[in-house]
Amino acid sequence: MSDIRKVKRNILLNPGPATTTDTVKYAQIVPDICPREKEFGEIMRFVSSELTSLVADSEHYTTVLFGGSGTAAVESILSSVMTDGVIVIINNGAYGKRMCEIAEAYGLDWVEYISPVDQPIQLDQLQLFIQKQPRPVSYLAVVHNETTTGLLNDIEKIGSICKENNLTMMVDAMSSFAAIPIQMSKMNISYLAASSNKNLQGMAGVSFVVAKKEELEKERTTKPMNYYLNLYAQYKHFKETGQTRFTPPVQTLYALQQAIIEVKEEGIKERYERYSQCWDTLIAGIKKLGLHHLVPAEHHSKIITAIVEPACEAYNFDSMHDYLYKNGITIYPGKLANLNSFRVANIGDLTKADIELFLTFLEKYLQRIGFHSAD
Ligand SMILES: Cc1ncc(COP(=O)(O)O)c(C=O)c1O
Incomplete structure (x- = not known):
C-alpha cells in the first residue's frame, strides 16, 4: 500500500455502506x-x-x-x-x-x-x-x-x-x-x-x-x-x-x-467480537451521557442501536448530524413512526477508538445544546 495515496478516512456509523479498508x-x-x-x-x-x-x-x-x-x-x-x-x-x-x-x-x-x-x-x-x-x-x-x-x-x-x-x-x-x-x-x-x-x-x-x-x-x-x-x-x-x-x-x-x-483473515467470530467491543463501548458511553437505547440488551444485536433522542428543546437531529459530519463521523436518523430515535451502527473497519471519538463529539454536542440527563 506504500506506493498509493491514502484516502481520507470517514467514520461511518450509518448501517452500511460501512467504513472500508x-x-x-x-x-x-x-x-x-x-x-x-x-x-x-x-x-x-x-x-x-x-x-x-x-x-x-x-x-x-x-x-x-x-x-x-x-x-x-x-x-x-x-x-x-x-x-x-x-x-x-x-x-x-x-x-x-x-x-x-x-x-x-x-x-x-x-x-x-x-x-x-x-x-x-x-x-x-x-x-x-x-x-x-x-x-x-x-x-x-x-x-x-x-x-x-x-x-x-x-x-x-x-x-x-x-x-x-x-x-x-x-x-x-x-x-x-x-x-x-x-x-x-x-x-x-x-x-x-x-x-x-x-x-x-x-x-x-x-x-x-x-x-x-x-x-x-x-x-x-x-x-x-x-x-x-x-x-x-x-x-x-x-x-x-x-x-x-x-x-x-x-x-x-x-x-x-x-x-x-x-x-x-479476520474470521467471522472475531469480527463480531470486534464489533461487540465497539458496541459495549457505545452503550456504556451513551449511558454515561444520560441517553438510552430502545431494545433491552439481552435481545440486542451488537451491530446497530436505536437511541432515544434527548429530551431537550434545543435538540435537532439535523444539527447533531451536521456537527458530527463536519468532524468526519456519520450517524443515521431513526426509522420508527411512534418514537423519536436516531441510529448508530458500529460495523465496518472500525475500532473502539472510533466509537470513543464519536462519544467525545456527542458529549460536546449535548453540552452545546444544554442537555442535562434526567437520570
Ligand atoms: C435488514 C435489511 N434489509 C434490507 C435492507 C435494504 O438494503 P438496501 O438499502 O441495500 O436495498 C437493509 C438496509 O439497511 C436492511 O438492514
Whole structure:
C-alpha cells in the first residue's frame, strides 16, 4: 500500500455502506475488463463460492449474485420462490414491513405476523398463528437483525418452528451476514438475502441470495412473475456459463473479492467480537451521557442501536448530524413512526477508538445544546 495515496478516512456509523479498508477501496482500481471474459467469470465464481462457505456447505447450497442494492435479493426471493400456499411474514420493524410491501406488490398470498419492535418474538404465539391459519401455510420470511432497532430475531428457534410445520424459511440477513454466525442447514434456512456493503465491508452494488440447491431446482417449472430478479434463471445461467445474465457491477466485485479475503483473515467470530467491543463501548458511553437505547440488551444485536433522542428543546437531529459530519463521523436518523430515535451502527473497519471519538463529539454536542440527563 506504500506506493498509493491514502484516502481520507470517514467514520461511518450509518448501517452500511460501512467504513472500508484502503485495500478494499483500491481493489476496484484494475485494468478495464469485459465482464464476459473467463478471467472475470473466475472472480465471480470465487465470490459466489466463498460467500456460500460463510454460512453453508457448497455441496448443498449456492450463492446467486445480482447487481443491485440489498432489497433486490429480498425481492428476488419473494418474487421467485412461491408456488402454492401462504407465506407468513414477520413484521417487527421497517425491513419486515418492507417484505410485506414486496409481497403485496407481487400479489402474493401473504399474511403478516406483527410483533413489537422492541421485544422478542413470542414463539408460542407465532406457532399458534401459523397453525390457526385457515389456508395451508408453506413459507415464512423473517429479518434476522432488524436494522430499525437492533432487535435480534432468534432465527434458530424460528427455524425449528418452520421445520415442525414443514415451511420453507427465508431470512433477510442483510445486517447480520458476515458478523453474526449463521448456519443455514442447522437453522433450517432455505433462502438467505444479504449484500456487499454492510458487515462484509465491501462496496455497495452486489446483492446476493444464498439458497439451498434442492429448493432452487424446484423453481425450474415455476412460471416467472419477474424478469431481472428471477432467481432460478440467474442460478441456471451462472451454473452453465459462469456469467450473470446481465452486466455485473465489475469494480464492486473486485472490491468484494478483497473484502472476502479480509473477512476470512479476520474470521467471522472475531469480527463480531470486534464489533461487540465497539458496541459495549457505545452503550456504556451513551449511558454515561444520560441517553438510552430502545431494545433491552439481552435481545440486542451488537451491530446497530436505536437511541432515544434527548429530551431537550434545543435538540435537532439535523444539527447533531451536521456537527458530527463536519468532524468526519456519520450517524443515521431513526426509522420508527411512534418514537423519536436516531441510529448508530458500529460495523465496518472500525475500532473502539472510533466509537470513543464519536462519544467525545456527542458529549460536546449535548453540552452545546444544554442537555442535562434526567437520570
Ligand atoms: C435488514 C435489511 N434489509 C434490507 C435492507 C435494504 O438494503 P438496501 O438499502 O441495500 O436495498 C437493509 C438496509 O439497511 C436492511 O438492514
